[in-house]
Amino acid sequence: MGKQVNLGFLGCGNIGGGVWHLLDEMHDEILRRDGLDLRVKRALVKSIPEARTDVPAAILTERAEDVLDDPEIAIVCEFMGGEQPAARFMQAALEKGKTVVTANKMALALQWHALRAAAEKTGAGLYHEASVGGVIPVIRTLAISLEADRIHRVMGIVNGTTNYILTRMTQEGSGYAETLADAQRLGLAEPDPTADVEGYDAAYKLSILSSLAFHTHVPYAKIYREGISAVTAEDIACGRDMGYVLKLLAIGKRDGDEIEVRVHPTFLPETHPLAKVDGSLNAIHLHGDYCQDMMLQGRGAGDKPTASAICGDIVFAALHLDNPTVPSFPNTAEADPSLTFTDDWQSRYLVRMSAQDTPGVLAKVAAVLAEEKISIASVQQKGVRDGRAPVALITHETSERAMRRAVERLQGDHVRVESVIRVEGM
Numbered sequence: 001m002g003k004q005v006n007l008g009f010l011g012c013g014n015i016g017g018g019v020w021h022l023l024d025e026m027h028d029e030i031l032r033r034d035g036l037d038l039r040v041k042r043a044l045v046k047s048i049p050e051a052r053t054d055v056p057a058a059i060l061t062e063r064a065e066d067v068l069d070d071p072e073i074a075i076v077c078e079f080m081g082g083e084q085p086a087a088r089f090m091q092a093a094l095e096k097g098k099t100v101v102t103a104n105k106m107a108l109a110l111q112w113h114a115l116r117a118a119a120e121k122t123g124a125g126l127y128h129e130a131s132v133g134g135v136i137p138v139i140r141t142l143a144i145s146l147e148a149d150r151i152h153r154v155m156g157i158v159n160g161t162t163n164y165i166l167t168r169m170t171q172e173g174s175g176y177a178e179t180l181a182d183a184q185r186l187g188l189a190e191p192d193p194t195a196d197v198e199g200y201d202a203a204y205k206l207s208i209l210s211s212l213a214f215h216t217h218v219p220y221a222k223i224y225r226e227g228i229s230a231v232t233a234e235d236i237a238c239g240r241d242m243g244y245v246l247k248l249l250a251i252g253k254r255d256g257d258e259i260e261v262r263v264h265p266t267f268l269p270e271t272h273p274l275a276k277v278d279g280s281l282n283a284i285h286l287h288g289d290y291c292q293d294m295m296l297q298g299r300g301a302g303d304k305p306t307a308s309a310i311c312g313d314i315v316f317a318a319l320h321l322d323n324p325t326v327p328s329f330p331n332t333a334e335a336d337p338s339l340t341f342t343d344d345w346q347s348r349y350l351v352r353m354s355a356q357d358t359p360g361v362l363a364k365v366a367a368v369l370a371e372e373k374i375s376i377a378s379v380q381q382k383g384v385r386d387g388r389a390p391v392a393l394i395t396h397e398t399s400e401r402a403m404r405r406a407v408e409r410l411q412g413d414h415v416r417v418e419s420v421i422r423v424e425g426m
């Protein structure tokens with residue numbers, strides 16, 4: 001017996017297929033544990049003849065209306081990805097009072113306000129545990145478990161592709177282009193890797209994470225973004241020599257009414273818990289007044305881990321059809337006007353330079369930094385080749401703008417600034 005809840009799928013590729021299999025495998029157990037008889041009634045695909053799926057052909061459709069307009073479908077599960085038409089379909093489902101489950105970070109980050117508004121209008125649920133960190137239960141942790149705390153910092157490795165590439169570059173000393181090509185050959189990076197390697201995917205996820213952590217909508221447009229495509233083997237080796245590991249981090253900090261949100265390659269001390277998160281794993285490190293430091297780690301992608309998170313949402317949604325949980329902040333298109341977003345954050349920096357091997361060059365570097373009120377924490381110079389010396393220095397905490405000004409002033413014949421990489425986690 002049990003309560004029959006009908007599901008409709010929008011999209012039925014890898015993720016949809018994974019969800020189908022898990023629901024099928026767990027059907028009787030979910031019925032026993034939760035009293036729910038979950039059934040997939042329709043599944044939207046682009047083309048039925050070309051559909052490569054184990055979902056029975058009888059429930060496949062090429063018409064979104066067959067899912068969106070079916071009054072018997074209570075929960076719509078969106079697996080199409082991309083902003084449109086996924087967001088439009090989800091909005092239509094919510095406006096009809098159907099609960100939506102999605103893993104679509106891009107649609108959520110870019111259309112948060114429209115989707116939430118539609119859900120609020122009809123009292124429908126909108127669940128998206130798999131949108132950040134795959135199976136890692138970070139959405140529920142922020143929205144429910146830590147609801148009574150004040151979170152000041154989220155710092156995450158939220159993109160598995162870039163973590164895989166950086167891990168291999170670190171372990172093998174290889175360059176970016178060859179490592180990316182190999183990851184693509186192995187099917188671990190997309191043929192068009194832009195969304196991952198340029199940090200877009202991580203920025204969508206940071207918009208979602210920081211909105212929940214800071215209880216205000218943090219629009220995607222406020223996020224500073226820098227990917228890993230300019231990272232070199234020399235950068236990674238230099239950081240390593242000084243005790244640091246390079247990660248692409250999504251960082252959100254809130255200090256009173258000031259918020260900073262940024263995605264960029266970041267050096268972490270090798271003892272930091274995030275520095276040990278290797279390969280395609282994801283992890284999110286949080287700091288709050290009462291929870292203090294905590295970290296969640298797990299598989300951020302892949303059909304099985306993603307299906308686990310999505311099916312968890314489906315069961316939760318089916319159990320709470322009449323009283324869905326919603327994040328506790330007003331749904332606005334912009335952030336709360338009392339908040340400011342800064343692009344002049346405080347950070348430490350690892351600056352890698354090539355300096356002419358003549359007297360006084362380092363003194364000039366030190367003088368420019370001193371004039372910009374940047375204090376040096378350590379310096380390393382290793383040998384001299386062709387009259388130039390590779391110099392690396394780490395600063396104490398300083399302002400982003402001061403650092404940018406200093407780099408502009410340093411760049412010249414005597415000194416070539418090869419890279420400037422932010423350092424966190426001290």
Ligand code: HSE
Pocket residue numbers: 158159160161162196201300301
């Ligand atoms: N492409 C993402 C990653 C997974 O590499 O982590 C989906 O967001």
